[in-house]
Amino acid sequence: MAVEQLPGRVREFAHYLTDLLDRLDQGDGWCGVFWQRDPDGMRACLDGREVPPWDVVEALLRDLAARYAPATAAAETGRARALHDAALAARDALPGARDALADRLDVMLREQRYAADRQAALSRRLAAATSRAEADALRLDLSWARDDHTRATARCAELRARLDRLDRLDRPARPEGDDEGGTPAHARPDPRPRTPSDPAPRPDTHRKPRRRTQGGARFAGAAAGEWDAPAGVPPAVVPPVAVPSAGARAPRGARFAGAADEPPERPAPVEPVTGDGRAAVAGAVARLAGLRRAGRTGEAHALLAEAAHWPAARLPLLAAALREAGLGADWATLLWEAASLPAGRLVAAADALTAAGHRTDGEQILRHGTARPAAEIGHGVLALVAEGRDREARVLLDAYVRGHAPREAALSAEPDPPRLVPLLLRAARDVSEETHWDLVHALRVAGLAI
Structure with a gap:
């Protein structure tokens, strides 16, 4: 597409990105890394032919903070985010956007898996290193592999959010029935104030669940035979689902309470932070601020990767200290690093x-x-359940079901369908009845349930 044919919001962001790079040393910092690793991609972003992932923009803002001051980057972040969101929305409104996003997500998921495998291989080699020089080289490679995994993870999440937004925009209103005059119920204004329990289906209507028939990675429904059942994997039996009575309470997510008939769960108790832990947090934040001022971005990232593997109790202190020091972007990076934890x-x-x-x-x-x-x-x-940590297992599955299309969520049952399918279905039912039925269908299509 020619530059003059681009949506106005995309052109506007491309101009902003050009101005941002003009303020940086383009041979240094993350900007230099991006130019070295993907010069064609950088030119495409500056021309407006592509909109860069947000993690790229965020890294450039870190370069801005290192070159000038954290306050300068902080003042730019809001404007950059607004322009970036608007450009993505304009891109996604173009014909064929959904298929392009789905294809890109498939590619990025492969990148994520490759980076995870590389991290594991480098970690094994590091554990077996026989010299300091070899260990130092492996640590550097491991740091870059972690960065690759962090960026791939963030880009997968961004692509899913864009696809989910398109799903919401394309979702048609569901008719509830006609009145005696022939006007569809969904077309009549409702004078009653709406409550959150009104986006949910009425339990006494006994309507059949909607079944999606579209193919593609973003939908639970696929054409019969599109997926082959994994070889040697026995399917689980999906139990029949009882329709809730009119007085039944709405289910709550496992992250907060589990099934509707269980008392609310609290997060597991956290060990208090010792004096040494508080000193480690303060020292790390001070070192990080110094590295950012000196523009030593690689060392700063290595420090964040190390801190992400500290005891969990230190993380809230790190969050508060980094934000207070004007290093909120580094806290976001640390969260991405911590996401690779077991x-x-x-x-x-x-x-x-x-x-x-x-x-x-x-x-x-x-x-x-x-x-x-x-x-x-x-x-x-399975590992959490084997250790008797059922609550943690439910938390993990709840987050997974909420953040993935049913087709993707279904594949997590492959390691052991008889044990995992019931846990998955419970998590899906806690989200919504529609999510539960979509997952049931996806499991059957995948050959993981009958």
Whole structure:
């Protein structure tokens, strides 16, 4: 598409990006890394032919903070985010956007898996290193592999959010019935004030669940035979679902309470932070601020990657200290790094943040952490259950079901369908009845349930 044919919002963001880069040393920092690793992609973004992922813009703003001052970047962040969101919305309004986004998500998911595998391989090699020089080289490679995984994870989440937005825009209104005069009920204004329980289906209508028939990665419904059942994997039996009575309470998510008939769950107790822990947090924030002032972005990122693997109890302190120091963007990076933690430690980190009043951060780390291969989620849940950590398993599955299309969520049952399918269905039912039925259909299409 010629530049003059681009949507106005895309052109506006391309101009903004050009102005931002003009203020940076384009051979240094993250800007230099992007030019070195993907010069064609950078030119496409500056020409308006592509809109860069937000993590790229955020990294450029970090370069701006290092070159001038954190306050300068902070003042730019709001404007950059608004222009970026508007450009993405304009891009997604073009014909063929949904298919392009779905294809890009498939590619990025493969990138994410490759980066995860590379991290694991480098970690094994680092553990077996026989010299300091070899270990230092491996640590550097591991730091870049973690950055690749962090960026792929963030881009998967961004692409899913864009596809979900298109799904919401395209979702038609559902007719509830006609009145005696022939006017469809959904077309008549309703004078009653609406409550949240009104976006939910009425339990006494006994309507059949909607079945999606579209194919593609964003839909639960696929043409019969589109997926082959995994070889040697026995399907689980999906139990019949009872229609709730008119007086039944709405189910709540496992992250907060589990099934409707269970008392609310609280995050697991968090060990208090010792004096040494508080000193470590203060020292890390001071070192990070110094590295940012000196423009030593690689070392700063390595420090954040290390801090992401600290005890969970330190994370709320890090969140508060980094934001107070004007390093909020670094806290976001640390959250992305922490998302690669093993399942149990991931939930512990989310619990610690939620218990300390950082609920949004706790939810975000779970969203990022569940953007990993489906089979890995399944294995993580099985490991938690084997350790008797049923609550943590439910938390992980709840976040996974909420953040993924039913077709993707269904694949997490592959490691052990008889054990995982019931857990998945419980998590889906806690989200909504529609989510539950979509997942039932996706499991059957995938050959994982009958």
